[in-house]
Amino acid sequence: MSNPCNPNIQDHNSQQGPYYPASTAPQSQATHEEPSLRRGVKINYELPKTVQSIRDGWQWTSSSGAVVSGLLAASAAQLLGFFKGANGFSDQEPRFQNLVLVFCYAALFLNISATIGSFLLTDNLGELDYRAARKKSNEDLYGSTSMGAEEILRDFGASSQWEYMLFHWLAMFYLGILSLIVAVLAFVWLEETRAIAITMTLVVAFTIIPVSYFILLRPIVEPFIKPK
Secondary structure (H helix, E strand, O other): OEOOOOOOOEOHHHHOOOOOOOOOOOOOOOOOOOHHHHHOOOOOOOOOHHHHHHHHHHHHHHHHHHHHHHHHHHHHHHHHHHHOOOOOOOOOOHHHHHHHHHHHHHHHHHHHHHHHHHHHHHHHHHOHHHHHHHOOOOHHHOOOOOOOHHHHHHHOOOOOOHHHHHHHHHHHHHHHHHHHHHHHHHHHHHHOOHHHHHHHHHHHHHHHHHHHHHHHHHHHHHHHOOOO
């Protein structure tokens, strides 16, 4: 608006653009919030001690399992080379030789799968702290709970497929060990004397039965056993 006394003089407000009250002035888009506040991550968050203990236990187990499965896969590969070599089998029917090779191949692939599964479990558990820090609240679990260890980890940020990943890894780990043992035992029955074969079968049974219980049956049976 021009000055009524002097039309050549422009009003100060007209030169600087429209005037906005302080409460209605548009906010600058250059203002950015802190990333931690915008994403809702609690920077100083710490997992409860019980959750940390469960997480650390499974991390140690999966890391150790990766080493064991890797060694078993290497052993299966070496046995496969031996079985297919010139000195592998004596005069045996091809169907028996193929049976040994099938279990040896199965041991190789199952142990490779168990090794990969161990890395996936370790990676999932490594993100537990960050995922728990993003959750709205876990204070209701700081007291006591009737949930199992796997359910607690899932509630504090583990993947929704956590239990399936865990059972798949355990199945691959167990079947990889079992396939390798069966392959060696079948070779013993084909190439060694009957006395040696029977003795090795008893040793394998004494080894496999407890392992089968602790790996496969105990997680299923234990919830139904009442503590004394």
